Amino acid sequence: MSVNIRYRCWEAEPNRQMWPSMLAQWLGMSSDQLSQAVAILCGERDPTPAQIDLLAAQLALDPQDLMFGNLVTQRGPNEVLKQNVIRLLDGRGEINQNQLAETLDVAPATLTRWRKGVVPDKSAKEALVKYFGLSGLEELEKRPLFLSYTPVTHAERVAWLVEHIRKLRPRDLQELFPALMRLLDVF
Known part of the structure; x- marks a missing residue:
């Protein structure tokens, strides 16, 4: 539901x-x-x-x-895939469109076409799955990632963490900091 x-x-x-x-x-x-x-x-x-x-x-x-x-x-049958691709492209973080296109081995114009609803071919879908760390094609094609209330991409997760760490009161961050250092394996 x-x-x-x-x-x-x-x-x-x-x-x-x-x-x-x-x-x-x-x-x-x-x-x-x-x-x-x-x-x-x-x-x-x-x-x-x-x-x-x-x-x-x-x-x-x-x-x-x-x-x-x-x-x-x-x-429609491809709506989940189309919207997932848009969500992933929007959540790409600091990498620009040209860099992402190069990483995925497609032309930058291809990313624009995907954003407009053109369905990527199988090799491009596999490249998206690999780049964004998804579990497989089924997750990209069938699971509505675009509806996730929580962050989906690495860049979204980093932004979420930064936003929430900035909201911490100084005392709370002081108490949490040693655990964060251990968790992030710093030192």
């Missing part, structure tokens, strides 16, 4: 940072309940039956479709 909820959030607003507040609004939650909305988005918590009914009504869906359907596949 969380995939369907994220899908409807993505349709309404591709910016993932907006999803918790949007979902909270749809569910009639207050702003101090955003952590509950995040838990629902991440699949860590299911909405209550009343919330399912409310959400289905807000989204003009049958509650059964929301809970058990696969809304993503209704857009």
